[in-house]
Amino acid sequence: MRSEEIRERFLGFFKARGHRVVPSSSLIPQDPTLLLTTAGMVQFKPFFLGQRRPEYTRAASVQKCVRTTDVDRVGSTARHLTFFEMLGNFSFGDYFKEGATAYAWEFLTGEIGLDPDRLWITIYEEDEEAFTAWSRGVGIPEGRIVRLGKESNWWDMGVAGPCGPCSEVLYDRGEAFACDLPTHGVGCDCDQYLEVWNLVFMQYVRDEAGNIVGELESKGIDTGMGLERLASILQGVPSAFETDVIAPVLERAEEMAGVGYGRDPRTDVSLRIMADHARATAFLVADGVFPSNEGRGYVLRRIMRRAVRHARLLGIDGPVLGPLVERVVEVLGPAWPELVERRQVIARVSSQEEEVFGRTLRQGLAILSEELETARASGRGVLGGDVAFRLHDTYGFPVDLTLEIAREAGLAVDREAFARLMDEQRRRAREARVVPVGAASVFEEVLKEKGPTLFLGYERLEAEGVVQALLSGGTRVRRAEEGEEVEVVLSRTPFYAGAGGQVGDRGELETPSGRVRVEDTKYGVEGLIVHRGKVVAGEVSQGEEALARVDRAWREGVRRSHTATHVLHWVLRRELGEHARQAGSLVEPGRLRFDFPHYEPLSGERVAELEWVLNETLAGDAPVRAYETSREYAEKIGALALFGEKYGEFVRVVEVGDFSIELCGGTHVDRTSQVGVVKIVSETGIGANLRRVEALAGLDALAWVNRELLLLDQVASLLRSPAEQAPERLRKVLANLKALEEEVERLRARYLAERARELAGEAAIGPGGLKVVVREVEAAGGEELRRLALAVRDALEPAAGAVVLGAREGGRASLVAAVSREAQGMGVSAREILIPAARAVGGGAGGREGLAQAGGSRVEGLQEALAAAASALARAVAERK
Secondary structure, X not given: OOHHHHHHHHHHHHHOOOOEEXXXXXXXXXXXXXXXXXXXXXXXXXXXXXXXXXXXOEEEEEEEEEOOOOHHHOOOOOOOOOEEEEEEEEEEOOOOHHHHHHHHHHHHHHHOOOOHHHXXXXXXXXXXXXXHHHHHHHOXXXXXXXXXXXXHHEEEOOOOEEEEEEEEEEEEOOHHHOOOOOOXXXXXXXXXXXXXXXXXXXXXXXXXXXXXXXXXEEEEEEEEEEHHHHHHHHOOOOOHHHOOOOHHHHHHHHHHHOOOOOOOHHHXXXXXXXXXXXXXXXXXXXXXXXXXXXXXXXXXXXXXXXHHHHHHHOOOOOOOHHHHHHHHHHHHOOOOHHHHHOHHHHHHHHHHHHHHHHHHXXXXXXXXXXXXXXHHHOOOOEEOHHHHHHHHHHHOOOHHHHHHHHHHOOOEEOHHHHHHHHHHHHHHHHHXXXXXXXXXXXXXXXXXXXXXXXXXXXXXXXXXXXXXEEEEOOXXXXXXXXXXXXXXXXXXXXXXXXXXXXXXXOEEEEEOOEEEEEEEEEEEEXXXXXXXXXXXXXXXXXXXXXXXEEXXXXXXXXXXXXXXXXXXXXXXXXXXOOOOOOOEEEEEOOEEEEEEEOOOOOOHHHHHHHHHHHHHHHHOOOEEEEEEEEHHHHHHOOOEOOOOOOOOOEEEEEEEOOOEEEEOOOOOOOEHHHHOOEEEEXXXXXXXXXXXXXXXXXXXXXXXXXXXXXXXXXXXHHHOOOHHHHHHHHHHHHHHHHHHHHHHHHHHHHHHHHHHHHHHHOOEEOHHHXXXXXXXXXXXXXXXXXXXXXXXXXXXXXXXXXXXXXXXXXXXXXXXXXXXXXXXXXXXXXXXXXXXXXXXXXOEEEEOOOEEEEEEOOHXXXXXXXXXXXXXXXXXXXXXX
8 A cells, every 4th residue: 555545545534534634734833842843733732732722623634744852763773764744633622532542443454454463552551441442442352452651651741731641553563573682572662563553642731740630621632653654564564664655765875875775784774864864854945944053954954964974974975965855856746745846945955055064074074184193193092072072063073974084093082071072962952942841931920920011012113111031041030141142021012022924023122231132022921022132232130121122124124014915815815716815924024925725826927917916906005904803893894814823802903995804913004005016026836725925025025126137137148139038039049059958969879879789799698698798888977877788788689688887987986787688587687796896896786687786986996896797697697507
């Protein structure tokens, strides 16, 4: 059963049972306490916490997830992945343990036909309800229900809130996957009992100390089943890496490395890491994560560099990430359209990061060489752990490479010191990561003590307030000095806290003793506005009076973009239909992004028409009016509300002229003409029937137009044509270029055909009448060498033929073997005859019986490699006889 069918049958199964099928959310979660989306329940967390009431009580999804907690185990096991797809069904106060267990069993044994006798169940050791649900409700023999402790069968968020026991469904893959530990059995960490599905029963409430303080009024179900794990079972393969969603990427890694998968455990680890990390890279970049030295960007950078490092260990000197992520897009693009839509960005970011890492490697090698020389000169036999840590932490130089190079130089590395420094770094990172969680509880305390922040930003850009709370590093402090990053809560503020797609304000806070540059404004908890920034002068203390000043240019830019967004929303609904309602937005100074459902892409002409109507409407100088009213009245007058937003009894309505009425807490201009011109710069698809428009407003739009005109003038100048004739002139140039390229390809194909006939005519007659060609040739790259080998093999027909060609290029030796079906019948395997040849050039071989490739950096060993291949070929025929 292919992965596409697994997804369809899972969602169809639960849809038929009253579940709302909900699309996957982004890998960038809206929850500020999370770095990445790690489970299907993340987008439903507000429902489980009671912060929002869902429109439905049952849901099912296929969620893309990234987890890096076990990144060091990826590649060394059959099941650990950084990126995976999680199939999940959820209940928000609807069915509970009996329903969840019954659905799981029915899907696994009925819908997809797993053998019931190979399924085992684990439950929390004290969960009698789960035991009864499985044994009496489903009918599982009691002997196949295993009770385990909290370390494996209990779930909580790590903070106060919902928690509860969980139950896992495991599949017995047989003794061939078992470990040799005396404690082996269900719950063991080996691969025999593969966890397929985890059912979490959200049942209790815990306090900060971890104590259970009661049961939830509305109990919930959160389940997660890894698509790749289930696919490995249904497709009869030993690991997730051989499934149809990963194997093609792994095969691309084999081709590039010239190494066969399954032949050497060490190279297998590197191939798996390359395939897995390429998948994570493609999906993270597609969702807007770019490599950096902090946060999500650091997670991505580490994954990308780890993939490149393992490629280098396999002897791949050329680009790695580009070809791998391209294969990911090819394989998973049909299921995840965002990969196809962001194909170029994924490729560009991957290539750029790999290029940067190449410089890092060079720089790190230079520093390491100098440090090794110093250590040797001083008579020390050990390289300091601080050196290894500095190379790793500052330059991104992999520590395993430091260890390897030091070992080659006859030196050890002080690994204890390195480990100590790494532990300190991890501690700091953990503290940094938990700031939002810890801060949330602190902000709740502040809210209880001081009450909500009074927001004055609709009327003014300056206001005085008292510093109610001051946080540094997620901890409440009384004073912060110059240079410290801080979070400041004021009693009153004109700063708008980011919400509803509008970014938070920037500006500064001035107290009698210091000044804070505010770089962002967020809600700490509902009702409490938090100014995030840096003390740039003096010091700031709790209890001080502060003058808060919003950056006027920033706010004005945001106001223009936000009003433009409302008018764009109205234009889309009027021109495309009422279905084109807002599904997401981002409002920044001079820039906006707007997502909406629509069943087809918009042509360039259609986008131009929409842009014209938008600007014509803005130029009409309609008034913009905002007021608060009851939610009931707002609904009565037809004000649009956005799904996912939380509305109280009273709401804020924004009216633009007599045509647009929306619930909105953002800031706006007074009249539409103040927006200026709006330029739509892109219209793309971001999912099934979901489109995205990106636009610029005001001076940013004018700057974009001017830049485009300048580019057009430059193109016209290069083409030696007037600007209005440049497109036609360029079409002619490209047509001529294409014709020349086709002519070159025809000549090249003719040359290859003639060369193939020449080589075939020089074939030697081997054992059993086998025609053999083993030669070094000239070829412009590996693809041409492969084409030539195949052409020679075909030219030898109808006789049985075996061809091995070698070429030198760019400091590497490449070999290709092509074997006819008749020769394969005589016992000749292209892959097998290249294995000894690959050793001679310091590389590995990969491919199949009829066609295989090999390569290595020992160019001087090419003739030896060809001789080894010829010997292996003769030996294969002789052994078959």
